[in-house]
Amino acid sequence: MKVSLREIHKVFSDGTHALRGVSLDIFPGEVLALLGENGAGKTTLMKILSGIYRPTSGEIYVDGKRVKPKNARDALKLGIAMVHQHLSLIPGLTALENVAVLEGASLSQVSTELRRRVEKIAEELGFEIEWDRDVEELPLGMRQRVEIVKALYWGAQLLILDEPTTVLTPHEVKSLFQVIKRLKEQGWSVVYITHKIPEVMEIADRVVVLRRGLKSAEFSPPYDAKRLVEAMVGEVKTEAVEKLGKPGERPVLEVKDLWVYDGDRAVVQGVDLVVREREILAIVGVEGNGQEHLVETIVGVRKRSRGMIKIYGGYAYIPDDRQKKALVLEMSLVENAIIGKENEFAKRGLISWQRAERFTAKLIEEFGIVAPGPWSSVRQLSGGNQQKLVVGRELSRGAKLIVAHQPTRGLDVATTEYVQTLLMKTRNAGAGVLLVTSDLDEAYKLADTIAVMYRGKIVAYGPVEEMGIELVGKKMAGL
Ligand SMILES: Nc1ncnc2c1ncn2[C@@H]1O[C@H](COP(=O)(O)OP(=O)(O)O)[C@@H](O)[C@H]1O
Ligand SMILES: [Mg+2]
Numbered sequence: 270m271k272v273s274l275r276e277i278h279k280v281f282s283d284g285t286h287a288l289r290g291v292s293l294d295i296f297p298g299e300v301l302a303l304l305g306e307n308g309a310g311k312t313t314l315m316k317i318l319s320g321i322y323r324p325t326s327g328e329i330y331v332d333g334k335r336v337k338p339k340n341a342r343d344a345l346k347l348g349i350a351m352v353h354q355h356l357s358l359i360p361g362l363t364a365l366e367n368v369a370v371l372e373g374a375s376l377s378q379v380s381t382e383l384r385r386r387v388e389k390i391a392e393e394l395g396f397e398i399e400w401d402r403d404v405e406e407l408p409l410g411m412r413q414r415v416e417i418v419k420a421l422y423w424g425a426q427l428l429i430l431d432e433p434t435t436v437l438t439p440h441e442v443k444s445l446f447q448v449i450k451r452l453k454e455q456g457w458s459v460v461y462i463t464h465k466i467p468e469v470m471e472i473a474d475r476v477v478v479l480r481r482g483l484k485s486a487e488f489s490p491p492y493d494a495k496r497l498v499e500a501m502v503g504e505v506k507t508e509a510v511e512k513l514g515k516p517g518e519r520p521v522l523e524v525k526d527l528w529v530y531d532g533d534r535a536v537v538q539g540v541d542l543v544v545r546e547r548e549i550l551a552i553v554g555v556e557g558n559g560q561e562h563l564v565e566t567i568v569g570v571r572k573r574s575r576g577m578i579k580i581y582g583g584y585a586y587i588p589d590d591r592q593k594k595a596l597v598l599e600m601s602l603v604e605n606a607i608i609g610k611e612n613e614f615a616k617r618g619l620i621s622w623q624r625a626e627r628f629t630a631k632l633i634e635e636f637g638i639v640a641p642g643p644w645s646s647v648r649q650l651s652g653g654n655q656q657k658l659v660v661g662r663e664l665s666r667g668a669k670l671i672v673a674h675q676p677t678r679g680l681d682v683a684t685t686e687y688v689q690t691l692l693m694k695t696r697n698a699g700a701g702v703l704l705v706t707s708d709l710d711e712a713y714k715l716a717d718t719i720a721v722m723y724r725g726k727i728v729a730y731g732p733v734e735e736m737g738i739e740l741v742g743k744k745m746a747g748l
Pocket of ligand 1: 281282283285286287305306307309310311314
């Protein structure tokens, strides 16, 4: 089956022009990577192909015939299925029932025939799936496999995977890649959406790069990583900063036998850790293993249940969700810039807004924040510029401890580099950084020390040189 998209435009009702005339072919039996930064339009384009969004203009052809899928079922009838980034199985149903039920249809009886065919598909792909358990009880990797089997069961010939590795452990990523190769051998086409270059280099037969709603380039192997990045982000200016010197001796954070409960569930279980001067300790793990509770207890947003936390020399905090936890979106840059440092700008209880404005202007300048002005509302800034404001505000506290929770999540490549560079510079200048991340590349790039968190516990801990990716991957999966 050959699929062609022609001159696709998409303008959302809020005026966002997400796609500006993208044309693309997908051939039978190929793995096509759709590469691009956050916001490039990848998901939108594939949601149009799979019937979830309507294009504003443009055409879709399957084997030369014009088609207009109106919903996901329509697209599936044409042989097109999409596995979404945030999986879309129905909680409360078993895995098998989820395969049986199609969007917009009522649940029919799960027949022995269906079970037999589903199990056969799974077996051919080498999947082990607990078909009779509620999907909510299954690990994310297994849920993803259920969705793949479901698509194939209903006759998909083109499978679209939207950033499929974000929910997987390194081990699960490996087996996903094997599955993709097997699908290809058997004649299926796969569109693989990602913003990660190494994944592209490993599995794609062809790469189409989207940038700001336009197709910016197309490549076939052998790939040149630098050119892929350039096609994604335009020119690359990276000022690589080196790690200078070894970590010091003096601790800036000590945590001993820390327990945190969420209701009656122990979500942090006896955690011990130390961050020293000039040290970046990266806590890695699949999200949801207690990292959020750990971080928020250390910075005092949550109550500890038991244990000791000592912070020496003050702390700065870059939370994982800047919009909810770090900024007040309706307020101006100036008001946001002085959150937590009102005292520095106050005289006899009154804030000097002039001084606050000067401070903000300095942040805007120093951190390259693109904003209409210091008094415009933070809501008007792009995500990257919001994060620069948070990082700038926090690093300007001059604290000895920086707690950075997913500091680059959702940022474009250039801003990611920039934030990582700032963290490294802060470390080199003598601060300690507690970096909590689910991005292993980031951890290996920055960390002096790596700790793996799994189900509330630190299950491995050591200098980065001794913490190989194999070991870390295993520990992340609880092996
Ligand atoms: N439902 C929507 N309404 C308005 N804007 C949207 C919607 N979905 C996506 N966008 C915008 O369209 C652009 C492309 O988004 P998306 O296709 O999700 O990018 P990608 O998948 O490449 O990260 C972004 O600017 C995004 O904010
Ligand atoms: Mg997307």
